[in-house]
């Protein structure tokens with residue numbers, strides 16, 4: 582058996598975090614199983630993005646523990662968490678988060694280049710990744726020359742270029758039309774079909790949420806309801 586297939590991709594135990602006096606997340610526990618796609622839904626401000634940032638190691642929550650791909654995130658320093666994210670985790674945040682004055686090709690190649698990848702090979706891989714998201718024509722453009730939907734698709738290409746074991750996506754289809762949204766979701770959800778892979782999708786979009794295996798609905802920083810969808 583592949584040893585990575587048995588690793589639980591993500592476990593949160595009693596995770597809480599406050600930016601101000603009102604907690605953004607109160608006490609959230611959840612587990613994502615190998616092969617699973619989990620949609621995190623709920624009204625604006627209920628804590629979805631905070632949950633995603635904590636789960637992906639972008640934010641160390643004030644209380645509780647996160648185990649990501651078998652690693653307890655509290656035991657890793659910032660550099661170790663960054664390395665784990667870069668090598669094994671794909672992250673698509675709201676608004677794409679591309680580097681503004683880099684071409685799309687270099688933006689998408691960045692995770693490989695930061696890991697010591699050879700420049701020409703990394704750019705070739707980036708062009709192939711841009712091709713899969715329908716942006717083969719835009720490799721030499723910079724993000725401000727693109728539409729919101731194109732930026733989002735490039736962010737998806739960048740998140741998938743390292744063949745991550747888990748993907749976290751925050752509203753990945755918010756600025757896409759229905760056809761492009763379906764394409765992007767298919768690509769992201771493909772990660773869960775890899776051995777031991779998993780996907781966590783924050784979304785307001787009912788169609789996107791309905792593609793998940795399980796929906797976790799938050800309210801006021803807590804899990805309000807969990808529904809098994811398939």
Ligand SMILES: Nc1ncnc2c1ncn2[C@@H]1O[C@H](COP(=O)(O)OP(=O)(O)OP(=O)(O)O)[C@@H](O)[C@H]1O
Nearest residue numbers: 600601604605623624625626627628629630631632
């Ligand atoms: N950096 C921050 N500083 C202060 N408060 C914050 C910060 N980020 C989030 N919050 C607050 O924490 C709460 C949860 O925010 P969060 O972004 O996690 O919710 P959300 O469910 O993702 O919202 P949306 O659907 O609108 O993106 C909100 O009340 C928000 O105003």
